[in-house]
Amino acid sequence: MADDNSRPRRWTRRRVILAAAAIAAATAVAALRKRDHGGRHDAYFLRLSDALRAAGIARPVLVVDRARLRANIAALNRTLAGSRLATRIVVKSLPARRLLEEVATGVGSDRFMVFNGPMLLETLRWRPDAELLLGKPLGAAEVRSVCGALAALDLPGRGPQWLVDSAERIRQYDAIARAHGRVLRVSAEIDVGLHRGGFADATELAAALDLIKASPNLAFSGLMGYDPHVPKSPSPERAYDAVVRRYTESVAVVRERMGADTAALTFNTAGSPTYALHARDRIASEVAVGSAFVKPLDFDLSTLSHHVPAAFIATPVLKAQDRTQIPGLESLGGVMTFLDANAERAFFIHGGHWLAQPESPPGLEFNPIFGRSSNQEMLNGSRSVELHADDYVFFRPTQSEAVLLQFGDLLVYEDGRITDRWPTFPISA
Numbered sequence: 001m002a003d004d005n006s007r008p009r010r011w012t013r014r015r016v017i018l019a020a021a022a023i024a025a026a027t028a029v030a031a032l033r034k035r036d037h038g039g040r041h042d043a044y045f046l047r048l049s050d051a052l053r054a055a056g057i058a059r060p061v062l063v064v065d066r067a068r069l070r071a072n073i074a075a076l077n078r079t080l081a082g083s084r085l086a087t088r089i090v091v092k093s094l095p096a097r098r099l100l101e102e103v104a105t106g107v108g109s110d111r112f113m114v115f116n117g118p119m120l121l122e123t124l125r126w127r128p129d130a131e132l133l134l135g136k137p138l139g140a141a142e143v144r145s146v147c148g149a150l151a152a153l154d155l156p157g158r159g160p161q162w163l164v165d166s167a168e169r170i171r172q173y174d175a176i177a178r179a180h181g182r183v184l185r186v187s188a189e190i191d192v193g194l195h196r197g198g199f200a201d202a203t204e205l206a207a208a209l210d211l212i213k214a215s216p217n218l219a220f221s222g223l224m225g226y227d228p229h230v231p232k233s234p235s236p237e238r239a240y241d242a243v244v245r246r247y248t249e250s251v252a253v254v255r256e257r258m259g260a261d262t263a264a265l266t267f268n269t270a271g272s273p274t275y276a277l278h279a280r281d282r283i284a285s286e287v288a289v290g291s292a293f294v295k296p297l298d299f300d301l302s303t304l305s306h307h308v309p310a311a312f313i314a315t316p317v318l319k320a321q322d323r324t325q326i327p328g329l330e331s332l333g334g335v336m337t338f339l340d341a342n343a344e345r346a347f348f349i350h351g352g353h354w355l356a357q358p359e360s361p362p363g364l365e366f367n368p369i370f371g372r373s374s375n376q377e378m379l380n381g382s383r384s385v386e387l388h389a390d391d392y393v394f395f396r397p398t399q400s401e402a403v404l405l406q407f408g409d410l411l412v413y414e415d416g417r418i419t420d421r422w423p424t425f426p427i428s429a
Helices: 013-032 043-054 066-080 097-107 117-126 140-153 167-180 202-214 236-258 330-339
Strands: 061-065 086-090 111-114 131-134 161-164 184-189 218-225 266-269 286-289 311-321 345-349 356-360 378-381 392-397 410-414 417-422
Touching: 043 061, 043 311, 043 392, 043 410, 043 417, 061 066, 066 097, 066 410, 086 097, 097 117, 097 417, 111 117, 117 131, 117 140, 140 167, 161 167, 161 218, 167 184, 167 202, 167 218, 184 202, 202 218, 202 236, 218 236, 236 266
Parallel strands: 061 410, 086 111, 086 286, 111 131, 131 161, 161 184, 184 218, 218 266, 266 286
Antiparallel strands: 061 311, 311 345, 311 392, 345 378, 356 392, 410 417
């Protein structure tokens, strides 16, 4: 008689369910596993690494690619060609004199936007005849302090265009102007859809203009409407149209209250994310642009697809380890590597915890369990990542403001070499 074990097994309902569950579990685990994203530096970052090594760079630095910077300047000039829009350069996004000079020369502008007292004074010391517009309303104490410093410097020019966003702010600036015995130019911030403050409608703006007009200590200089929300809106086209309608309405109020001749007034709009949209604008007189010239990561937008990244953080690898070990969880190393091939190796870099993301070599990622560090940041990577101690890791800043002030002199990369160092402005918030 044949052994029972030789008989074909019947697939019972229970066996089918268990098999399906096993397949589902295996599929789920496979889906959870992250494939290997690692690799080596491409030709661009290999050349940049060679340039840094030749220059003896052994600490974290911020590198500006001059050719790419000039390509972005050319991209803006092409975009605005044929429009009537001037370019106002945003100082906080490019906080170094030589960097600002490069951009100002390239776009042919002496207009700058500043956001605090120290950068306002630093810009005027550098270019006493610069035409300045505040990008945000400053508190009365800071305005009072800056006005005192300006009086001591006795600079040429009409002084900056201060930004006002409320009736109370207008009254404060009026009192400051009266105390200093000078006339302050003031521009009105209008809310064009960002909802971060400013005059919200025609009625509010008209009342503000009446206050300014009634003061012998204030001179109305224009409008500022910032619209970075547009490309991130559910319908960017509708959002842009709403900005133009709101701005057009505001200009009509200005003409009604202050006179029909607006040729001498500043009608500032846009920002790096939206300047290209305004190339067809017939209301504004200028666009404010800063970050687009170096294109940090947060500016990877369809409206800036014609710009290229031009600023990178470079830092040496201090320690390269073949496996990742988390303190107290060493036994889980194999599990973590199984689920994510990119968690296998650990690299400890010089510095870290910047507003930036790893750019090269590919496949590097932060370890959420180990945590962040400003001293020796841990980065994980697979065995495909070709990095050794003293090699460079490159990060792309998520923004340029603040980040460019963290590394001392900016290093200028050009023609395969580090060719210059551009001192940054003193650190300020």
